[in-house]
Amino acid sequence: MSRILIAEDEERISKFMEKGLRSAGHAASVVGDGITALDYATSGEFDLLILDVGLPRLDGFTVLGLLRESKVPLPVIMVTARTSVQDTVAGLNAGADDYLAKPFHVEELLARIRIRLRDPRPDDADHVLKCGELVLDPHSRIARVGAQEVDLSTREFALAETFIRHPGQVLSREQLLNSVWGYDYSGASNVVDVYVLYLRKKLGADRFVTVRGTGYRLAAV
Incomplete structure (x- = not known):
């Protein structure tokens, strides 16, 4: 069972993702701001982070940058309502492993997670x-x-x-x-x-x- 951290401040969306992840057999934890997300993500207790761009206290790009500067290898899937190419490229250049635009189907999210959690050879x-x-x-x-x-x-x-x-x-x-x-x-x-x-x-x-x-x-x- 994979342990996935959801950093999303909009309760409706976080519950949607949490329900989908749990139904697929993952253990999901939810945090609603960037500082808490950074604290949890560096704990070593999670296998993957789903990171919203528009978080309070610290935005998603800042959280991601701090994780990568600290050499934290946690896979990160960024989710955002921003759909411009510039935002997508910014997320990927910052070190995100994937970038998913809202709205999205839970099946698509699960497919992205499966790719990132593939067992190493x-x-x-x-x-x-x-x-x-x-x-x-x-x-x-x-x-x-x-x-x-x-x-x-x-x-x-x-x-x-x-x-x-x-x-x-x-x-x-x-x-x-x-x-x-x-x-x-x-x-x-x-x-x-x-x-x-x-x-x-x-x-x-x-x-x-x-x-x-x-x-x-x-x-x-």
Whole structure:
């Protein structure tokens, strides 16, 4: 049974989510402000956080930023009534694992949660991943190039991990979106290209090879 924290100040919505989660077999706890959400989220007692953007005391973006600055690995699904592309990108860039616009069906929320709570592969829990000089430790979320440790955001680490689990394999933008962002993305977004650029700057430009018209592959350099 997964333990899920709901940070939502609108009682009608929090009850809707709590009921849906409990019916699906999850244990759900609800808090109504950002300071309490931050306190609970750093307790180590939860497996996932559903985080509303418009919380009192501390807004959702601030809570998320503080969690990521503290290297708290808790998966975060942000929910908000804001539907602009700018808000979505801001949430993802801040380190959210997914972003869900209100109103939404409980089945969609549960599907997003299932993606984020997938059990790690048994042989990966305490095993570093290597490709050439690139080394990732999924357990500690540490990235290294040779002997040098590199600071990656949550999203950057997830994208790098997707590549290193498929070394040499050409991955389409759609595959990367589904794996890292957790949902089928429609529209002419360049979010994958932007994050590949981030990884090239931090981990080495030659590692991430563009396959024209298809996507990218990780090279062992």
